Amino acid sequence: MARLPVYLRILSDQLEQGVTTISSEELAELGGVNAAKVRKDLSYLGSYGTRGVGYDVDFLVYQIRRELGLTHDWPVVIVGAGNLGQALAGYNGFGDRGFPVGGIVDIDTAKIGSVIGGVRVRHLDEVAQVVQQRNISIGVIATPGHAAQEAAEALVAAGVTSILNFAPSVISVPHGIHVGKVDLAVELQILAYHEQRRAATASTPSLRAVPGDRRRGASA
Amino acid sequence: MARLPVYLRILSDQLEQGVTTISSEELAELGGVNAAKVRKDLSYLGSYGTRGVGYDVDFLVYQIRRELGLTHDWPVVIVGAGNLGQALAGYNGFGDRGFPVGGIVDIDTAKIGSVIGGVRVRHLDEVAQVVQQRNISIGVIATPGHAAQEAAEALVAAGVTSILNFAPSVISVPHGIHVGKVDLAVELQILAYHEQRRAATASTPSLRAVPGDRRRGASA
DNA sequence: GATTGTGAAAGCGTTCACAGCC
């Protein structure tokens, strides 16, 4: 379920703030979703709530981590030491959340040997070595679009079985390889779409229906 | 519809390769989806296909751009000139696809004045000025998590109506502001989940039903 | 003959509503 990581982050936050118990309604509020949905999602993990009380935050965090396979670190290898690759390697959000950068590779000899975020950049040809040495199963593609397919093939050949693709082009991989895609332009295009619709409806006086937003407190 | 940007990218690629006509089946193949879905999606834009022939790629690109509001550029302002902000600002994928970086702001005086991707970094306090000068309606948050809320508030106060949040924390914004979120860790967690399931099923020769604890005697 | 456009059917995720439990 794609919402478990969201719950996990919220619950981790709550845990830090000293919250020990949480109801489905509170969690739903924090996550911006429906309480019934939260209960359905969590019941999928097992019956870990207590009726009349709620869920034990600490236990729930453990269970979600277990379900997501986050009981141990998943080192990743980054292909591409350009702007994006450097940002990802230096981004604490990766290592802090269980995905330490186990290697960075590139084909630009000018970049090879430099150190980013404590990791030395090596040549793409050595990616198989890196993957096997550090027992890596997740690769991150941070290359220009035209190099993405080559990067994907090198990763698969090296033994990686999951790929997160930041390049703005579609890669094709053998069956059985999991691919996640983050296309920055697509995200912006969706926002642009909403902006454009906002402009269109704002200039259309016929649509007078006011959304009946019956929330109690205004957003704080 | 969230798939339009995907079609747009494929069609743009095809256009560059000299393809002038495409059938729903070909487009579906390239996009990895069902042909009927493609037709339904495109029929939503209007009846722009020709039976027995297919769709005119050039015309379709124009229509999708129109629907998405991509007939003009949408300059963006980036909050945070750290690793991620620099990567985004230097990333051609933004400007090339209609989202030029109209400004970068930060609170670190050491960074202010430096030039990234041709744009000078200014102070967060000047964000309203930047937004109004360049007529910006989309802001990008590339700060550490703890600064994301402050960034969001500054953007909203400056007049931005859409926000793309790369920080690993949830921001709350007034009603009517559109927020897109890219959480790098969430993407990786989803891949980890699949990896973990792969390992689990690989080590389970046959899926034997595990007896659950049925409370009460209603076992049938 | 090939391909679109679209009603109808099927599938899936969400929400409701309430019994069961603390």
Added chain:
DNA sequence: GGCTGTGAACGCTTTCACAATC
């Protein structure tokens, strides 16, 4: 009284299948 867990209703999205059209 409060809250979970879940069958059932609902609504939305996807897929099918075929008439309409080129």
